[in-house]
Amino acid sequence: MDQVVIARSLFGTTMGFHIIFATLGVGIPLMILFAEVMKLQTKDPDYTTMAMRWTKGFAVLLGVGIPTGTIAAVQLSLLWPEFMEVVGKVIALPFQIEIFAFLLEALFMSIYVYAYDRLSPTMRIVSVALVAFGAVLSAVLITNVHAFEATPEGFRMVNGEVVDVRPWDAFFNRSFPVTATHVMVSAWMTGAFTIASIAAWKMLRMKKKDMRLYAFHRKAMMLGLVVGGVFSILTAFNGHDSAQHLYHDQPEKLAAAEWLFETETYAPLLIGGTLDRETLEVKNAIHIPWALSFLSGNRFDTEVRGLNTWPRDEWPPLFIHTLFNGMVLIGGLLTAMSVVGFGWKRILKRDVFPSWMMWGFVTAGPLAMLAIEFGWIFSCTGRQPWIIYRIMRTADATTSATNLGMLFVLFTAIYVFLCVSVVAVLRYYFNRHPLEKELADL
Amino acid sequence: MNMTVTDEIIAVTLIWLFVFVYAIAAAIDFGAGFWSFFYRNRKKNNMSRIANRYLSPSWELTNTFIVLVVVGLVSFFPGVTRVLGAVLLVPFSIGVLLLAVRSAFLVYSHSVDRYKKTLILISGLTGIFIPALLILVLPITYGDMIDTSGGVERLLWGELLASSSTYAYIAFAVTSTLFLSSLLLSDYAHVSEDHEAYRVYRRDALILGPITLLSSVAVVVTMQFDAPWMYENLFANQSWILASVVAFALGYWAVYVKKPRLATLAVVTQYLLAATGYGRAHLPYLVYPGVTIESGFTAESTFHALFISYLVGFAILTPGFLYFWKLFMTDRQYLKKR
Numbered sequence: 001m002d003q004v005v006i007a008r009s010l011f012g013t014t015m016g017f018h019i020i021f022a023t024l025g026v027g028i029p030l031m032i033l034f035a036e037v038m039k040l041q042t043k044d045p046d047y048t049t050m051a052m053r054w055t056k057g058f059a060v061l062l063g064v065g066i067p068t069g070t071i072a073a074v075q076l077s078l079l080w081p082e083f084m085e086v087v088g089k090v091i092a093l094p095f096q097i098e099i100f101a102f103l104l105e106a107l108f109m110s111i112y113v114y115a116y117d118r119l120s121p122t123m124r125i126v127s128v129a130l131v132a133f134g135a136v137l138s139a140v141l142i143t144n145v146h147a148f149e150a151t152p153e154g155f156r157m158v159n160g161e162v163v164d165v166r167p168w169d170a171f172f173n174r175s176f177p178v179t180a181t182h183v184m185v186s187a188w189m190t191g192a193f194t195i196a197s198i199a200a201w202k203m204l205r206m207k208k209k210d211m212r213l214y215a216f217h218r219k220a221m222m223l224g225l226v227v228g229g230v231f232s233i234l235t236a237f238n239g240h241d242s243a244q245h246l247y248h249d250q251p252e253k254l255a256a257a258e259w260l261f262e263t264e265t266y267a268p269l270l271i272g273g274t275l276d277r278e279t280l281e282v283k284n285a286i287h288i289p290w291a292l293s294f295l296s297g298n299r300f301d302t303e304v305r306g307l308n309t310w311p312r313d314e315w316p317p318l319f320i321h322t323l324f325n326g327m328v329l330i331g332g333l334l335t336a337m338s339v340v341g342f343g344w345k346r347i348l349k350r351d352v353f354p355s356w357m358m359w360g361f362v363t364a365g366p367l368a369m370l371a372i373e374f375g376w377i378f379s380c381t382g383r384q385p386w387i388i389y390r391i392m393r394t395a396d397a398t399t400s401a402t403n404l405g406m407l408f409v410l411f412t413a414i415y416v417f418l419c420v421s422v423v424a425v426l427r428y429y430f431n432r433h434p435l436e437k438e439l440a441d442l
Numbered sequence: 443m444n445m446t447v448t449d450e451i452i453a454v455t456l457i458w459l460f461v462f463v464y465a466i467a468a469a470i471d472f473g474a475g476f477w478s479f480f481y482r483n484r485k486k487n488n489m490s491r492i493a494n495r496y497l498s499p500s501w502e503l504t505n506t507f508i509v510l511v512v513v514g515l516v517s518f519f520p521g522v523t524r525v526l527g528a529v530l531l532v533p534f535s536i537g538v539l540l541l542a543v544r545s546a547f548l549v550y551s552h553s554v555d556r557y558k559k560t561l562i563l564i565s566g567l568t569g570i571f572i573p574a575l576l577i578l579v580l581p582i583t584y585g586d587m588i589d590t591s592g593g594v595e596r597l598l599w600g601e602l603l604a605s606s607s608t609y610a611y612i613a614f615a616v617t618s619t620l621f622l623s624s625l626l627l628s629d630y631a632h633v634s635e636d637h638e639a640y641r642v643y644r645r646d647a648l649i650l651g652p653i654t655l656l657s658s659v660a661v662v663v664t665m666q667f668d669a670p671w672m673y674e675n676l677f678a679n680q681s682w683i684l685a686s687v688v689a690f691a692l693g694y695w696a697v698y699v700k701k702p703r704l705a706t707l708a709v710v711t712q713y714l715l716a717a718t719g720y721g722r723a724h725l726p727y728l729v730y731p732g733v734t735i736e737s738g739f740t741a742e743s744t745f746h747a748l749f750i751s752y753l754v755g756f757a758i759l760t761p762g763f764l765y766f767w768k769l770f771m772t773d774r775q776y777l778k779k780r
């Protein structure tokens with residue numbers, strides 16, 4: 001296979017794997033923080049139990065999240081040396097500051113976990129708040145580099161040499177605020193829905209209704225649904241801003257996402273459908289008239305550029321349409337779900353949820369994670385053929401080292417192994433330490 | 443070389459410092475993993491537990507430092523990424539793979555009692571292989587094992603495997619790992635008042651000290667043939683090396699007369715002095731003969747921004763480190779528990 005294709009597959013696989021744990025690493029500490037705060041507010045000891053059990057699970061996830069992140073950092077330097085040379089000269093700051101975020105997270109994670117019984121309630125909240133802060137800070141900073149790839153600023157390229165470097169201009173590049181916000185709120189939303197999913201699953205699987213346990217899981221689920229619901233709404237609003245930023249800064253990505261080939265005003269939004277690659281004809285898609293124009297510029301007569309205005313070799317791959325659809329659809333679905341759940345409990349005042357609704361909640365976490373994957377692959381693959389938009393092509397940044405095929409196999413095998421083992425360990429631990437026992441021990 | 447303090451020198455000194463901190467922390471970390479494996483079957487005493495207790499809160503922090511080394515090198519000396527990226531791809535990939543397996547198992551072993559032994563076996567053995575792999579960067583930067591024909595750099599595996607330097611460095615990495623960790627754990631056991639564990643780790647340190655010294659001599663001897671340029675430079679910096687030997691002697695004596703804290707400090711100083719001499723001898727080359735600290739250096743404005751971010755970052759984190767230290771390294775109640 002082609003060197004560049006293997007390098008891209010290898011890196012994409014690494015990131016696709018790391019992001020699962022990274023997202024949970026951002027989302028779960030926030031939920032632990034909320035549980036600790038709820039404890040302080042309500043004096044209900046169930047919330048302490050929740051915080052401790054989630055922390056245990058989180059600590060196991062860290063055992064995979066941290067090493068895969070380390071792999072990501074090493075691979076970035078090893079696979080894309082030409083890219084990293086520019087990164088090193090221009091956008092090294094976020095990477096460097098990220099280290100401090102990692103240190104902050106690691107320090108207070110150890111303190112929270114291994115010194116839990118020696119901390120005062122306030123120090124517990126401070127520690128876990130710093131863990132959550134460190135995690136989200138590291139996500140925002142790494143996203144900073146990703147944003148820079150889309151809107152590179154703060155330097156000039158003269159004859160292949162980087163000159164006139166202004167590192168802070170590079171740091172505060174145009175798309176950083178909107179992109180970082182999107183990553184942040186979508187990760188929080190995913191963490192919350194993951195918690196809700198697990199709680200819903202436990203409630204469904206309960207053999208005989210033990211109201212004590214049911215109530216415990218219901219509290220966890222409601223916390224997840226409420227937090228997830230709030231962040232899913234924020235994600236949707238901010239996603240709209242992200243799309244507008246595409247319209248201005250990477251119009252061909254937007255055009256490819258919507259399979260828009262001719263430049264149009266009153267352009268429609270397409271959902272689903274199939275594409276004939278020869279004739280570029282779209283079949284069976286649902287058209288929402290004028291919506292794409294409105295999405296892009298808040299006016300129905302906004303002119304949106306079609307793909308045909310760019311040379312073919314600058315087109316992103318066209319399958320990103322499906323990824324974009326998937327992400328947006330899931331976002332809408334999850335918002336609806338949390339509204340329904342919240343209404344059922346708080347407005348209709350029902351304490352038991354029908355099982356069709358519960359099954360819906362069970363899917364919330366996995367769906368949110370799927371949206372994260374869709375979003376990232378959409379964003380990274382949609383940037384192709386550029387590794388730095390309109391400045392450096394991916395093909396020109398790739399390492400000259402051979403043997404990549406072997407490494408791809410090795411790394412993938414390890415990811416599969418880690419994935420299986422982490423699930424096995426979590427299951428083993430929580431089977432051995434069932435909630436019944438922990439509540440009885442109180 | 444003539445050491446005027448330029449930005450390049452400051453940058454390379456910082457990198458060297460990170461490498462040094464990582465090397466020490468990782469040696470102790472990996473070594474503790476190994477000892478916890480090595481003494482897994484002893485029923486009566488707590489060697490394994492002492493090692494584990496040290497490892498639990500610290501591995502995450504240690505891991506951050508390898509990221510710091512990689513990121514620091516790339517941001518201060520982006521000119522070196524192409525060469526090192528190409529030649530280190532395979533050895534470092536295998537290194538981080540092992541690291542991933544090890545970290546995962548280290549964490550798992552806290553949750554799954556039944557498999558604890560298997561898990562400890564894996565994290566213990568990988569802990570020995572990783573230092574052996576990572577240290578290869580040093581003989582590789584000698585330059586002779588890099589093929590530059592055709593404008594692309596390639597690692598000459600044959601040369602690497604045939605070179606006596608390779609084996610000297612591997613021996614050095616492994617023995618240092620074990621020596622440093624047994625020293626620190628003896629100190630840790632001493633503070634925890636676990637007399638049996640202290641006795642055993644002290645004995646290990648006594649055995650390993652001279653072996654480590656021997657392997658470092660082997661590194662210098664092989665250097666004479668494989669990198670004469672560096673050997674000459676090392677001679678110019680011999681006062682650092684001599685001072686380091688003195689520190690070793692002091693440390694070894696302290697182990698002998700049962701002053702574990704002094705011993706640990708002296709031996710860390712020994713490594714610091716030796717690393718300084720070694721580092722100075724390596725300059726100005728990052729990778730001989732193609733990449734020097736001047737040719738690989740980052741943009742001036744980026745360097746200044748980075749430097750400020752270091753000052754601010756470490757200033758903010760210092761209270762956190764102190765709190766951590768207080769909770770885990772000096773709280774006698776905690777150390778003595780169980």
Ligand code: HDD
Nearest residue numbers: 179183186236239240242243328331368371372375376379
């Ligand atoms: C739970 C996950 C999730 C959900 C429900 C959504 N997104 Fe998203 N989206 C992401 C998770 C995500 C992400 C994984 O975090 C991405 C990938 C790169 C990035 O910056 O964020 C992303 C990227 C991303 C981009 C590309 C930015 C770029 O390439 O620079 C756009 C235009 C949107 N999103 C728009 C939306 C819209 C209109 C949504 C409507 C609800 C939406 N997203 C829901």
Ligand code: HEM
Nearest residue numbers: 008012015016019142143145146376377380381386387394
């Ligand atoms: C963590 C979530 C992420 C996922 C799932 C992801 C996914 C991918 C995928 C699938 C590719 C291959 C693209 C293709 O060849 O079609 C890729 C490439 C790449 N991504 Fe991302 N990515 C993520 C985050 C990031 C971040 C945060 C950065 C910035 C530091 C980044 C930088 C890159 C680079 C440099 C490449 C290689 C060059 C290229 O193909 O353009 N990625 N990523």
Ligand code: HEM
Nearest residue numbers: 021022025026065066069070072073102135139505506509
């Ligand atoms: C936007 C996508 C990303 C997010 C949200 C993210 C977030 C995180 C988080 C929260 C952690 C802490 C570990 C955990 O909780 O599991 C982590 C670890 C790590 N990530 Fe990522 N990350 C992303 C992409 C990347 C990329 C592209 C790189 C490589 C350049 C990277 C490098 C690392 C490293 C080196 C660690 C380990 C840090 C340590 O040693 O403590 N991450 N990441």
